[in-house]
Amino acid sequence: MSKSTKSEKTRRIPHGTVAGYRRFKCRCRRCHRAHTLAVREWRATHGANPKKYRKEKKHGTRSMYKTCTAGPDGGKCEPCRDANREYQRTYMSLRRAGLLDSIAQADAGKK
Ligand SMILES: [Zn+2]
């Protein structure tokens, strides 16, 4: 492939793809657009600051409550404790009403 003529080479460029832009250094409108979109997508998924993105776990949910260490003394933070309290309250009232079994069954049926 090293002996390919110039016209052959040009023909092989996959225009409108990131490869065309990066590997073949093509700067036509289609390749440039593909590159721009790829960069934009990468930024959207990875974020400008990946570490910051990781910190944005949602407090105030029961799943977060289990691992939360954002409170004073490295304990559960206020929103997470609230979420857990709310969960317990719902749980207890459902149990008192005798609805827990039917809900458990519905949950099991989902899986
Ligand atoms: Zn191109």
Ligand SMILES: [Zn+2]
């Ligand atoms: Zn928390």
